[in-house]
Amino acid sequence: MSMQLSNRGINIPASPIRKLVPFADEAKNRGIKVYHLNIGQPDIETPVEMWDRIKNYEEKVLAYGPSNGLLEFRKGLSNYYAKYDVHVSPSEIIITTGGSEALLFAMLATCDAGDEVLVPEPFYANYNGFAVYGDIKVVPVTARAEDGFRLPPKEHFLQKITPRTRAILISNPGNPTGVVYTKEELQVVADIAISHNLYIIADEVYREFVYDGEKYTSIMTISGVEQHAIIADSISKRFSACGARIGNLVSKNKVLMDSIMRFAQARLCPPTLEQVGAIGALDVPESYFEGILTEYQNRRNIIYEGIMSIPGAVCMRPKGAFYVIAKLPIDDGDAFAQWMLEEFSLDGATTMVAPAAGFYATPVLGKDEIRLAYVLKPADLTQAMRVLAAGVEKYRQVKGI
Amino acid sequence: MSMQLSNRGINIPASPIRKLVPFADEAKNRGIKVYHLNIGQPDIETPVEMWDRIKNYEEKVLAYGPSNGLLEFRKGLSNYYAKYDVHVSPSEIIITTGGSEALLFAMLATCDAGDEVLVPEPFYANYNGFAVYGDIKVVPVTARAEDGFRLPPKEHFLQKITPRTRAILISNPGNPTGVVYTKEELQVVADIAISHNLYIIADEVYREFVYDGEKYTSIMTISGVEQHAIIADSISKRFSACGARIGNLVSKNKVLMDSIMRFAQARLCPPTLEQVGAIGALDVPESYFEGILTEYQNRRNIIYEGIMSIPGAVCMRPKGAFYVIAKLPIDDGDAFAQWMLEEFSLDGATTMVAPAAGFYATPVLGKDEIRLAYVLKPADLTQAMRVLAAGVEKYRQVKGI
Numbered sequence A, B: 001m002s003m004q005l006s007n008r009g010i011n012i013p014a015s016p017i018r019k020l021v022p023f024a025d026e027a028k029n030r031g032i033k034v035y036h037l038n039i040g041q042p043d044i045e046t047p048v049e050m051w052d053r054i055k056n057y058e059e060k061v062l063a064y065g066p067s068n069g070l071l072e073f074r075k076g077l078s079n080y081y082a083k084y085d086v087h088v089s090p091s092e093i094i095i096t097t098g099g100s101e102a103l104l105f106a107m108l109a110t111c112d113a114g115d116e117v118l119v120p121e122p123f124y125a126n127y128n129g130f131a132v133y134g135d136i137k138v139v140p141v142t143a144r145a146e147d148g149f150r151l152p153p154k155e156h157f158l159q160k161i162t163p164r165t166r167a168i169l170i171s172n173p174g175n176p177t178g179v180v181y182t183k184e185e186l187q188v189v190a191d192i193a194i195s196h197n198l199y200i201i202a203d204e205v206y207r208e209f210v211y212d213g214e215k216y217t218s219i220m221t222i223s224g225v226e227q228h229a230i231i232a233d234s235i236s237k238r239f240s241a242c243g244a245r246i247g248n249l250v251s252k253n254k255v256l257m258d259s260i261m262r263f264a265q266a267r268l269c270p271p272t273l274e275q276v277g278a279i280g281a282l283d284v285p286e287s288y289f290e291g292i293l294t295e296y297q298n299r300r301n302i303i304y305e306g307i308m309s310i311p312g313a314v315c316m317r318p319k320g321a322f323y324v325i326a327k328l329p330i331d332d333g334d335a336f337a338q339w340m341l342e343e344f345s346l347d348g349a350t351t352m353v354a355p356a357a358g359f360y361a362t363p364v365l366g367k368d369e370i371r372l373a374y375v376l377k378p379a380d381l382t383q384a385m386r387v388l389a390a391g392v393e394k395y396r397q398v399k400g401i
Helices: A007-011 A021-029 A048-055 A071-082 A098-110 A126-133 A154-160 A183-195 A254-266 A272-281 A286-308 A333-342 A378-399 B007-011 B021-029 B048-055 B071-082 B098-110 B126-133 B154-160 B183-195 B254-266 B272-281 B286-308 B333-342 B378-399
Strands: A033-036 A093-096 A116-121 A137-142 A165-171 A199-203 A229-234 A247-250 A323-327 A349-352 A369-373 B033-036 B093-096 B116-121 B137-142 B165-171 B199-203 B229-234 B247-250 B323-327 B349-352 B369-373
Touching: A007 A126, A007 B098, A007 B254, A021 A033, A021 A333, A033 A378, A048 A272, A048 B048, A071 A093, A071 A247, A071 A272, A093 A098, A093 A254, A098 A126, A098 A165, A098 A199, A098 A229, A098 A247, A098 A254, A098 B007, A116 A126, A126 A137, A126 B254, A137 A154, A154 A183, A165 A183, A183 A199, A254 B007, A254 B126, A272 B272, A286 A323, A286 A378, A333 A349, A333 A369, A333 A378, A349 A378, B007 B126, B021 B033, B021 B333, B033 B378, B048 B272, B071 B093, B071 B247, B071 B272, B093 B098, B093 B254, B098 B126, B098 B165, B098 B199, B098 B229, B098 B247, B098 B254, B116 B126, B126 B137, B137 B154, B154 B183, B165 B183, B183 B199, B286 B323, B286 B378, B333 B349, B333 B369, B333 B378, B349 B378
Parallel strands: A033 A349, A116 A137, A116 A165, A165 A199, A199 A229, B033 B349, B116 B137, B116 B165, B165 B199, B199 B229
Antiparallel strands: A093 A247, A229 A247, A323 A369, B093 B247, B229 B247, B323 B369
């Protein structure tokens, strides 16, 4: 008898963002330069305020912190949220190991094995992973590229509600769609949650990245959702500190937060040193974000125009976050992304993309789509898009498409 | 209708190690000094080699690392294990966010909701927590204090095996028991696992902490367990770096490791900066551990003698790790531990302990026991034990025991 995995061990999906890394490594070993548009790893410098706190840390012992995070950091976050009209006390915040753990805790505390979470699709692929951790079912409500991935109509949500439905999970501003939900759209989500007694898990980690004068609205500014709303948050994107693994949960539902505190105790605490750094990052002046916003808007334009220059490609100009879903004239995003790494280069370089099928739960959807992250310098992005366009053309020739 | 939690959200236990922290904070606010024997947070300094690497880190972006951890760190760990006769390649190691995540991943990849894990009891309380994350059932096999918490007889394991049994989980050296399993005991575990096709999850984070000439043996040195054995490990205790949240898994079962890699991808990566620091810590000379071992053996003696000086107290001299389970002449360890923080002080100080009931899965067991961690300096430990002894005497008077 050979050893068996659990069903979840079998079913846990490979990350569409990371599963092709071995092929990228091989390409690099062959001397190819790889433009990483597959992952939201910004090249923006982590604020010096964060580095300074870390490097000046004077404790001799790198000790456990509180399970819910350092109080000073939670106080700082409480002030930070007030700027977005979200009024929460430090006790309504729990620090987590990345936004990842915030999402996991929110799902586990609200859903049992077999329970269901409604998610507008396409969605951040790792929602699938966390669902498998807890044997939870992701039920997609499909948003359409033609509609700019705006919130699907209320009836589409209502049609999917069953006695096992426990929560609605949204990303706003949206990864991978770039959509920024209006207050009216959030009101629709709130109405469904209130009338059907569902939690709302709102992944709002991209709130600083909103373009073209659009306005980010937190779910927690909608009245009546106090007992329903859970924000999953992270400093990864805000402070370009993805490797810090510092995120947090926010909720005014005390019973829920008491439960999540016990999940948090089981894993002891989030990383101590990066919390200390994050406290420093809270002092970053507004001007830091203004410069970044201009930079990302420029990058967004380069990537959008790069896609639109590919004959047959379709995409909507994203309004937030730093991703775009592009439909390409290809047969299979997985095969294409791998081929780009294994077979293609232009002037010694290739472009790594994330196949989009993994961002959908409905089979077949997203098969001819890719997700691109616009996290590189303009010159690199321009090159990456030139390589991508040439790759698409060559791939179509080779495959006879 | 009020919002409901999931059953696991209701059932997730508070950590017996951490749940009394609010009472400790209140005591401190009243000006009471609190000796923390509740938690395995050593006061040994984190090696300068680790701090130096962190403080000299020159990257400008605190970026994501690989989901399975930095290759240089995994190479270093591969060399480290060889010293203990465990021969694994870097690809047979996955870096995790603390030993906590290593345990969680091992359980999720091997067990579905409703599956069972056999665990000698008493056991590290957080095993209960991770089991609840995944809706997994912890099935205790009781070890007896009178037997020095040695491995329960083989038949006691066999009696508890059902069609849902998927794994045996052991801690060696043992938290909270201080037991160090012999090669013969590990052979018994291996025989059961092999004959019943079970995984063995071995929590071996305390391998450096073994006293009185006892010898630590890794489960992976037992022949025939290659496809069964999973080591859960951590640098938290070894390098007194609990707040780093750096652990790792080791297994030679490739299918299992491929699955765990996908769990790892979902949460992106473990903290980057502390991995860099941990690479530095791998250079710590052997003499670092020799000094620490002498120190801990001394601490162990102080705490053991302190317990034995309490009339009616029972405990075995622990042989490894840095915990001891002590039976006290009290009615209820939870009530006693809270009372020590709320009601008692001696010369302005009190001692915080972990009630032991949370380290058992069998109801009633451990109710008159506490767990103590001997992680403080000898002078502090001596004081803490003097306060504890006085507290027990006073508690018995007050409660009329």
